[in-house]
Amino acid sequence: MTQDQIDIKTPEYVAIQFRMAGLGSRAAAYMIDRVLLLLVNIIIIVVLFFVYDGMDSLPFFLRDSSAPIAIAVIGLFIINWGYFFFFEFFSGGKTLGKRMVGIRVIQDNGHSITLLSSFIRNLVRLIDSLPTAYFLGIILIFFHPKHKRLGDLVAGTIVVHERKAKKKNKSLPIEKEINLRGLNKNDLHLDEWTVSTFKEKDWKLVSTYANRFLQIPQEDRNELTKQIADLLLPKLGLEVIGKSETELENILLGLYLILKDEWEFEL
Structure with missing residues (x-):
């Protein structure tokens, strides 16, 4: 091997x-x-x-x-x-x-x-x-x-x-938050071509956002959510304007779940 x-x-x-x-x-x-x-x-x-x-x-x-x-x-x-x-x-x-x-x-x-x-x-x-x-x-x-x-x-x-995703014994705090919101990776309905347009730098950005999500004040979180949404939502074919902070958060957390399967591997 x-x-x-x-x-x-x-x-x-x-x-x-x-x-x-x-x-x-x-x-x-x-x-x-x-x-x-x-x-x-x-x-x-x-x-x-x-x-x-x-x-x-x-x-x-x-x-x-x-x-x-x-x-x-x-x-x-x-x-x-x-x-x-x-x-x-x-x-x-x-x-x-x-x-x-x-x-x-x-x-x-x-x-x-x-x-x-x-x-x-x-x-x-x-x-x-x-x-x-x-x-x-x-x-x-x-x-x-x-x-x-x-x-x-x-x-x-x-x-x-294909590499297998890491298996974790305990859920991370952000994963518990995602479960509380009732989110899953199928909510965005992304095809494989769209997923392939997201590179490693995008995954690092989304991963950092998810890891800091529960650690920063609400006002700072809203600002961070808006900045990252402006960068990534166009790749999803979605508009930022007209969406609430909660909607933007849910989209980015759903994207986190999708990219996690693509980029978080057991090496």
């Missing part, structure tokens, strides 16, 4: 420890993804069959027998390549298979995968699959010390296991 651990120093000079995903977990995730894509491919082929069956009802420019095949081939390529690109960027580095296995793609600096990194990583996937059955990718993952395939090397990414 020790040899699979990697320490990453972020640009903020924070050392974070990850457990690298090896060939077994990555292969399991890939097989799940391929099964899902296979089902989609079968559905498209079945639809294509029925299109051929009703060819006479198609517009004149599609009546040529080669047109539906060309459209289907292009569509299949876009779906099979775009699936990995779309999910890895818009779903926090996790395809559906990776999510089920508990692994994700991140950048070498510990940050979430960028649009360019996801594009390059999955474009090079075509080379990793050569000569057949993902042979080159398997060989590289098996022998590389950080279990990287060619796409990871070119894009500057690494696949790691």
Whole structure:
């Protein structure tokens, strides 16, 4: 287990420890993804069959027998390549298979995968699959010390296991306050893309706010709440104007619960 651990120093000079995903977990995730894509491919082929069956009802420019095949081939390529690109960027580095296995793609600096990194990583996937059955990718993952395939090397990414949040025996005072208010992390209804826009500096800001929440006078708390709300609520697509101090507090405490799951880990 020790040899699979990697320490990453972020640009903020924070050392974070990850457990690298090896060939077994990555292969399991890939097989799940391929099964899902296979089902989609079968559905498209079945639809294509029925299109051929009703060819006479198609517009004149599609009546040529080669047109539906060309459209289907292009569509299949876009779906099979775009699936990995779309999910890895818009779903926090996790395809559906990776999510089920508990692994994700991140950048070498510990940050979430960028649009360019996801594009390059999955474009090079075509080379990793050569000569057949993902042979080159398997060989590289098996022998590389950080279990990287060619796409990871070119894009500057690494696949790691999801880290587990810390387990605490006693609730913190702020957690008791949150419970008294009847708040939970589902109140804000944030998608993963929105959550991914909040970086470590945002988490530190929200965490400091939550930790000081019950320790400062009400007047100072109101001022601090307003300042932090002005910085963070625009990322949530929410307006500060028109909301009471209590509403702003509840939003920031709900955000604290969400970011806590993303950033507070047991290292």
